[in-house]
Amino acid sequence: MIEVAGDRRRLRFEHVLNFDRDFPQYGTSGGVVRGADPREVWSWPLMWAEALDRMMGDVRDALGPDVSRLRAVSGAAQQHGSVYCTAAMAPRLARLDPGRPLCQQLEAGLSRRRAPVWLDGSTTEQCAAIEAALGGAPAVAKLTGSRACERFTGPQIRRFSERDAAGWGTTDRVHLVSSFMASLLAGAHAPVDCADASGMNLMDLRTLRWASAALDATAPDLERRLPAIAPSSTMAGALSPYWRARYGFPAADVVVWSGDNPSSLVGAGLVTPGRVGISLGTSDTVFAELPQPLPVSTARGASHLFASPTGGYMGLTCFSNGSLAREAVRDQYGLDWAGFSAALANTPAGNRGGLLRPWFVPETTPAADTGVLREGLDPDDAAANVRGVVEAQMMAMANHTEWIARPIARIHAAGGAAANPAILQVMADVFGADVYRAAAVNAAALGAALRAFEADARAHGHACPWPDVVAGLTDPAPGSRIRPVPAHTRVYDDLRRRYAGLEARRV
Ligand code: ADP
Numbered sequence: 001m002i003e004v005a006g007d008r009r010r011l012r013f014e015h016v017l018n019f020d021r022d023f024p025q026y027g028t029s030g031g032v033v034r035g036a037d038p039r040e041v042w043s044w045p046l047m048w049a050e051a052l053d054r055m056m057g058d059v060r061d062a063l064g065p066d067v068s069r070l071r072a073v074s075g076a077a078q079q080h081g082s083v084y085c086t087a088a089m090a091p092r093l094a095r096l097d098p099g100r101p102l103c104q105q106l107e108a109g110l111s112r113r114r115a116p117v118w119l120d121g122s123t124t125e126q127c128a129a130i131e132a133a134l135g136g137a138p139a140v141a142k143l144t145g146s147r148a149c150e151r152f153t154g155p156q157i158r159r160f161s162e163r164d165a166a167g168w169g170t171t172d173r174v175h176l177v178s179s180f181m182a183s184l185l186a187g188a189h190a191p192v193d194c195a196d197a198s199g200m201n202l203m204d205l206r207t208l209r210w211a212s213a214a215l216d217a218t219a220p221d222l223e224r225r226l227p228a229i230a231p232s233s234t235m236a237g238a239l240s241p242y243w244r245a246r247y248g249f250p251a252a253d254v255v256v257w258s259g260d261n262p263s264s265l266v267g268a269g270l271v272t273p274g275r276v277g278i279s280l281g282t283s284d285t286v287f288a289e290l291p292q293p294l295p296v297s298t299a300r301g302a303s304h305l306f307a308s309p310t311g312g313y314m315g316l317t318c319f320s321n322g323s324l325a326r327e328a329v330r331d332q333y334g335l336d337w338a339g340f341s342a343a344l345a346n347t348p349a350g351n352r353g354g355l356l357r358p359w360f361v362p363e364t365t366p367a368a369d370t371g372v373l374r375e376g377l378d379p380d381d382a383a384a385n386v387r388g389v390v391e392a393q394m395m396a397m398a399n400h401t402e403w404i405a406r407p408i409a410r411i412h413a414a415g416g417a418a419a420n421p422a423i424l425q426v427m428a429d430v431f432g433a434d435v436y437r438a439a440a441v442n443a444a445a446l447g448a449a450l451r452a453f454e455a456d457a458r459a460h461g462h463a464c465p466w467p468d469v470v471a472g473l474t475d476p477a478p479g480s481r482i483r484p485v486p487a488h489t490r491v492y493d494d495l496r497r498r499y500a501g502l503e504a505r506r507v
Pocket of ligand 1: 280415416420
């Protein structure tokens, strides 16, 4: 929560609920449930509703009388997940009883108790059918910003409509997680924001409207079941009487929610073209704001073009062999992270020409099967292999994301491995750009609060430019700047081409 007093803004309140720990009755692990078919992964809309109810109560308790000062509220929800509602949902939302918990009043409003989430990989068949209907993967990517992807909402809707015709028949509204949560706050069906709608394989990325060809390729009679698409600063209404009577909130504006990836762009302060975010998590992700949709093919690998909450576009590319691969090499040579860092410090940039292709699990960019390869690299040389994995990852990211940002002004690194300066030095050297470590722990939530601030300012006639919106609240960790060594960058210019060749080699 951001507090505004005159010209001054500060982070007033941060609070975390954990689904597994705080809502054990839903039996989630990591917030999700896995089916007997390991490709099926879902969560519970009623759990999300219960968590929202608890969070709003916690906010009220923390703010005390200041709760009356709340002006606008928004949120960030995991992208791609979908919630299926019956026609009973709208009247229920409009007449929620403040004396009873929210989650107890929604069950009859759901045509499906489960919400498939982004980890679900069960829709390969549906993706193929959608791509075939629309003229192939490049055509789907050109229209919607991404080739058909298993986790995206369109293929998920298609699978549900095929497998449960009765459930689909009673479905009156399909929400994204974000628009469902905004609906709970506003007490009425909320629109989906164009940034989160980009993760569905259903929106025409150029017009920011539903693409009728994509809808037709997905499920029968889909358009009337979808929310409207709205710009990210749209007000979905005011906090409904439920929240006002139950917790004493004012009729604050509910700003449409967005997805976690678009919200992170704002929360990381990456609202200026040329600033690139790299998240070094379980998988590695490179993302940046783009002024306009570039004429690029996002049909291969895991590259996506989204609308951005800031009004432009956002490019994003994922790499599966992130921390998984770093840990595989670390463990293979019996090192801890200190030993891993020392190995990087004690080996030269360019690794004396040695290369490692670290695909310990199937890679998404470029799409490829598992396949570890070495070229000019002694498998027994621990330090050289440590450098090999990190250099390979950084060169792959640089090679496959040239379309996202050229030139790169600076990189903001986040995620668990961003704690390691030796890894960030290789990043700076390969990209030839300054690297800063992001300070925000939860960029998605911070981005949501900043979006609420921006929408409120805009609605009251003093629209605030995005660089000013994020100023002072998204700065990188002090003293975290790492500069590239020009001589090293020159070494990688050549090595990057050789690495691209190694990527193409068969095992
Ligand atoms: P996710 O959110 O994808 O689960 P995180 O961003 O929390 O992942 O990153 C966790 C990962 O960070 C761990 O799995 C670990 O591999 C990595 N990590 C933690 N500390 C270090 C370090 N000092 N050096 C390199 N990697 C690290």
